[in-house]
Amino acid sequence: MFTDDAGKSGIAAGGPGNSAESNRRTGGDLVQLVTPGGERVSHPEFDPWLQDVTDEQLGALYEDMVVIRRIDTEATALQRQGELALWPPLLGQEAAQIGSARALRDDDFVFPSYRDNGVAYCRGVNPEDIVKAWRGNALAGWDPYTVNVATQQIIIGAQTLHATGYAMGIQNDGADSVAVAYFGDGATSEGDVNEALVFAASFQSPVVFFCQNNHWAISEPVRLQSHIQIADRAAGFGIPSMRVDGNDVLAVMAATRIAIDRARRGGGPTFIEAVTYRMGPHTTADDPTRYRDANELEDWAAKDPIARLKSLLERKGLLTEDLETAVAAKADAVAKALRAGTINMPEPAPMDIFKHVYSTPHSTLERQQDHYSRYLASFRDPAEAASEEGAR
């Protein structure tokens, strides 16, 4: 009942780019609960899922979105200052990430991609742990089992298989938690994602496929990837899907709640396409002006997810000075802590590389470790090394 038919008619003609036709393609049956101007639109199927959202919770969603945008811009600046090797900005995708992540229970398990830093933040990952891997100080920034978020997947779409496997495990355990896979529009063209959809459907596993269609797979526009709406791909696997305005935090939250509820009650997988836009580069090493029309960016800036929620709060009289001050103070504090934490992050020692390979002693590794430590010692002055040796 939620499957969106809008795309079935429209195979848009013309060259690459998303600008001209995309408005028509994404306009149709897209579920939107808050207009770009901040007006709340009623929706008989989605509204019941938001009845419990209080004014305070709306303010908290606003805070989350402002803070994660601030973390994102601070991390981008840190990369430009040589403190991070690389950073994949999420600018423009705040509502899709916050709205969905805030719909989860603590015991649900998230399998994110490299760009889903807003999701990690909502799950309680410390911002400096988010940047740790991007600084090259660790292979992963956090322990997946303390926050129930897997390490960020760099291989496009591979995490959908992990999520499906985890969901099959939940079934074996007889638990009622849910696995959530986060991925992008480009990932839906990958074999891994297709295999994951097949398995999830076959086993009716409790997994939610949350696709952020940000319109660009690096420099490839989404309409080159798929001649039908991304959400409609799910129908081919027998998986129900929804297509929501990904810049509308309430629409995203309602859709995620619907999907999570279905999974928890044994209803199997759901596919959500959150239609959003990557307003920044693919990563800090990318220059989107080489392939993207400036007008397209302008169109999407007018649909900014934070500005939209802000307008809604304003209309409801909830945008108080207290709220704005508190949110700004929180963002400043988080950014400051992130900067200090990043710059002062302890560097791993060369020998640490051996620590995380085997859980038990391993003779080949021990031999390599010995060779490597002697190699490192050769950098020191022989006399010095000898005296240290003697002192030991």
Place this chain on the structure above:
Amino acid sequence: MIKEFRLPDLGEGLTESEIVAWKVAVGDTVALNQIIAEVETAKAVVELPSPFAGVVAALHEQPGTVVEVGKPIVSFEVEGDDGGSAGGSGADAPAKREPNLVGYGAVLENSGRPARRARSFAAPAVADAAPAPVVEPVAPAPVVEPVAPAPAVAEALPAVPRSAERPRSTPPVRKLAKDLGVDLAAVTGTGEHGLITRDDVRNFVGGGDLPVAPQDLAGVSAQAPAQGERETRTPIKGVRKFTAAAMVSSAFTAPHVTEFLTVDVTPTMELLAKLKASRAFAGYKLTPLTVVAKAVLIALRNHPTLNTRWDEAKQEIVQYNYVNLGIAAATPRGLTVPNIKDADRMSLLELSTALTELTDTARAGKTAPAELSGGTISITNIGVFGIDAGTPILNPGEAAILALGAVRKMPWEYQDEVALRQVMTLSLSFDHRLVDGEQGSRFLQDLGAILSDPGMALAMV
């Protein structure tokens, strides 16, 4: 206190970037993350946010300079030790920390390796082969560094010209040399096969056998340049750098032969005048180059060996069954050779349009990279400069290049008498690996035949 900002690796493994513009000036007060400069890497133009809050004390590099990753580009006067919101001891970190962060090995020690990736400009292989010595060791302007982070020895040692090969040594010794500021190229190795040992580096520093500064050798005081510089040094970069690499590579890989033929082109000039007056060509730009280009395309049909490429790696000769005709063009940025794709399939009218478009685009400096690659044979029009003949160097990867000289009125034999005729010299260089003297000569002869009697083209098509 003074804090330095060193150029970071802005895009996954880059070793240099160009300062496009400064957004701040010395004396400006800047906030943390305020945009201070625009920098162009091989991948993108990006804005640099300030890592400190403070006052700009010095800008170390001029706009337009290509700077190696890790070099200080700007210094800030920062209040106290806290460095504003940069946070605690973190303010010191950039200096401590090597600027390239992850996964790209040790920081390059100014090894002169071609750092910038070859843009898809022409044959990429050529760019890779760019000879190291082309790069002038960076340090052009007499910039005074307010802070000297490196050990004093580094400054006492004059820069030693790099040899093409990296000095033989081991990683620990290289590390020691780097710590002591010693350039290994200046050290004589006493180890096995000339290996530089730890002791060699030590002796070099202690031994006092420092090379004499080049200025002293020349007998010119360092302070000498008073009013009016006697020399101006311009960094080798951009199109100039690329052209140089391409020319060197071409000149020293393909054995060039150049042949000349002077032709009475009066009939061609008469044909041109006739065509210009015809209705079909009204509004089109017709020049001797248009006709010569067409003549080349016609003559190539019978002499395909001039439209080939030597594939050294595969040990194969590539015969092109199409012609992408390169036209050397002087542009504001230097020499480029854009080409007309599938020129052999074009009518004279199409060719004339394509030539006009190509030269206009090139002069405006807007030639797309795709138009610069994939050429199969080239023409250079030195006649426009009033020159008669030359020995053109092949565009790398191509078997032949034709230079057309100026059309001059000269006394010339015409119907057994001396007459004033319009005469042009053709200079054809070809790669002797691919083209024998006979083939080259016959091609040139056919060209001459068409230009001296355009009707001959009928016999060749």
